[in-house]
Amino acid sequence: MKKPETIDVLTIGAGGGAYPAAFWLAKRAQRVVMVDPKGVMSGNCLAEGCVPSKVVREMARHVTRHRRFESYGMGGEPTIDYRKIIAHKDNVQRSRYIQHGEELVRSRNIELIKGRASLQDPHTVTVETDAGDRRYTVRHIIVASGADVFVPSIPGAELCLTSSDLYRLNPTVKVLPQTLTVIGGGYIGVETASFYAALGVHVTVLERGRQLLSGMDPDMVAMLVPLLDPRIRVMFEVDVDRIEQGVHGMTVHYRQGDFSGKELSDQVLIAAGRRPVLPEGLAALDIEVGHTGIAVNGALQTSHPHIYACGDVNGRVPLFHAAVRESLVAAHNIMAGDVAADTMDFTNVPTTVFTLPAAAYVGMTRTAAAQRGVAVVEAGYEFLEDSRAQIFGETGGGLRLFFEPKSLRLIGGWVVGIDAGNLIGEIGLACANGLTAQQLAAFADQHPMTSEGIGHAARSLL
Numbered sequence: 001m002k003k004p005e006t007i008d009v010l011t012i013g014a015g016g017g018a019y020p021a022a023f024w025l026a027k028r029a030q031r032v033v034m035v036d037p038k039g040v041m042s043g044n045c046l047a048e049g050c051v052p053s054k055v056v057r058e059m060a061r062h063v064t065r066h067r068r069f070e071s072y073g074m075g076g077e078p079t080i081d082y083r084k085i086i087a088h089k090d091n092v093q094r095s096r097y098i099q100h101g102e103e104l105v106r107s108r109n110i111e112l113i114k115g116r117a118s119l120q121d122p123h124t125v126t127v128e129t130d131a132g133d134r135r136y137t138v139r140h141i142i143v144a145s146g147a148d149v150f151v152p153s154i155p156g157a158e159l160c161l162t163s164s165d166l167y168r169l170n171p172t173v174k175v176l177p178q179t180l181t182v183i184g185g186g187y188i189g190v191e192t193a194s195f196y197a198a199l200g201v202h203v204t205v206l207e208r209g210r211q212l213l214s215g216m217d218p219d220m221v222a223m224l225v226p227l228l229d230p231r232i233r234v235m236f237e238v239d240v241d242r243i244e245q246g247v248h249g250m251t252v253h254y255r256q257g258d259f260s261g262k263e264l265s266d267q268v269l270i271a272a273g274r275r276p277v278l279p280e281g282l283a284a285l286d287i288e289v290g291h292t293g294i295a296v297n298g299a300l301q302t303s304h305p306h307i308y309a310c311g312d313v314n315g316r317v318p319l320f321h322a323a324v325r326e327s328l329v330a331a332h333n334i335m336a337g338d339v340a341a342d343t344m345d346f347t348n349v350p351t352t353v354f355t356l357p358a359a360a361y362v363g364m365t366r367t368a369a370a371q372r373g374v375a376v377v378e379a380g381y382e383f384l385e386d387s388r389a390q391i392f393g394e395t396g397g398g399l400r401l402f403f404e405p406k407s408l409r410l411i412g413g414w415v416v417g418i419d420a421g422n423l424i425g426e427i428g429l430a431c432a433n434g435l436t437a438q439q440l441a442a443f444a445d446q447h448p449m450t451s452e453g454i455g456h457a458a459r460s461l462l
C-alpha cells in the first residue's frame, strides 16, 4: 500500500448525504475525497430509488389521466409499451449521471474514487479499489453510506424481485406482468403497487400489520386508501411463510390468523423495508449504532465530533432531501471546527408517498400530537371544492393543517390527492419558519392552483 495521503475531508459514499457537503467544502479550499463503489455520484436515489421510480410513476399518472380524459372528449385506454417507459427511465438516469460527472469535472479540490471505504482509526480511512488499496489521513469524515433493501429470511425470498430489480439501470423487469404480489405495505410497496395497477397490472399487497403505510398518520392513510386503484387488493395481518417458483408463476404461502393460504401471481416483489449500510471499522471506533442507524446529535456528529453520519445511514429521516440538508449541516460544522454551528431540523422534513394519488405530510399531525398529549387546532380544505382539482377531475382528497392552539403557529399538515407532493413543500416551509394562520391567510396564494387551499384553510380559523 502507498504512503497515506493527507486530506481535509473524506466522505464514505457519494450520495445525497455526501456530495452537497463535498462541493460546499471544496469551494472553501478544503481538499475533499469522495469514495463510492458505484464510482458515480447520487447514490441509491438515482441508481434505483427516487428518480427512476418517479419516471415510472409519472408515466403511470399520465395513463390514469388519459383514461379519465376520455369523458372530456380526448384520451381513452392508452397503449402501454413498458419497454419504452423503461428506456425513458434509463435515459433520465444516464443524463443525470452525465450532468453530475460534468459538475465534478468543473470543481477543484474534489476527487471521486471508485472503491469501498473502511475506517482504520478515528483519522485513517482505507479505500479498496480495483487498482489496489489507498490510505488517507483525514481531519474530518462524513459517513454517508446510505441504506439498502432489506430482504427478510423467508424461504424463497431470493426468488422475489426487489425495488432495485424494477428501477435500476437496465432493470430485470422490462415486460409488465399481468399479476403481481407485493410483500409489504410500506411506502415502497404501496407506491409500486399503485404505479403497476395504473399500468393495468392486478396487484395484491400482503401486509403484516393492520394498516397500510404503518407509522404514518392514520387519518391521512384513511383518506388515501379509497382513492387507490381498484386493481389493488390488500390483505392485512398476513405472515408470509415461503415463496415458490412454479411452472405458471410464483406462489406465496401465507398464514392469516388460523387460515393458511396461497397467492399465485406472475411475479412477487418484496418490499419489507431498508436498512443502513454500515462501513467496516465502525464498531472498533465505538461509534454508537441505534436501531435506525448510526446515532448522531443535531449537528450530525457521531460520538467522535469530527466523524459525521448523514443521510439514510443514520436512519433519522431516510429521504434524499433530508440527506442533502444534513450533509450541508455537517459541512457548516466542519468549517466551524467541529462545533454545532448549524443543526438539523429533523421534524419539518416533508415526506411524500408517491402513490396515485399521492399522500404527503410534514411536522406534527393530529394523531402524533394526541399521542404526546399536545392539543392542536385543525383546519381543512377539500379538493372537491378546488378549481384545479375540478379541471383535472381529481377531486378526491384534501389537506389538513395543524396549529398550536394559542399562537395559531403552524406545526404540521398532510395532503392527500392532486399536487400533494408540491403542496407539502409550501406547508413544510411555513412550519419550519413558524408561520401563523394569520400569515398564511394574508398571503395571496395563486389561483387557480391547489395551493390556494392552504390560505383557505387558514382563513377558516380567523
Ligand code: ADP
Pocket (backbone or CB within 6 Å): 012, 013, 014, 015, 016, 017, 018, 035, 036, 037, 038, 042, 043, 044, 045, 115, 116, 117, 118, 144, 145, 146, 147, 277, 278, 279, 280, 310, 311, 312, 313, 319, 320, 323
Ligand atoms: P444517502 O442519501 O443517505 O447519502 P445514498 O444511497 O444516496 O444514501 O448514497 C449512499 C452511497 O454510499 C451509495 O452509493 C453506496 O454505494 C455508498 N457506500 C456504501 N458503503 C460504502 C463504503 N463502505 N464505502 C464507500 N461508499 C459506500
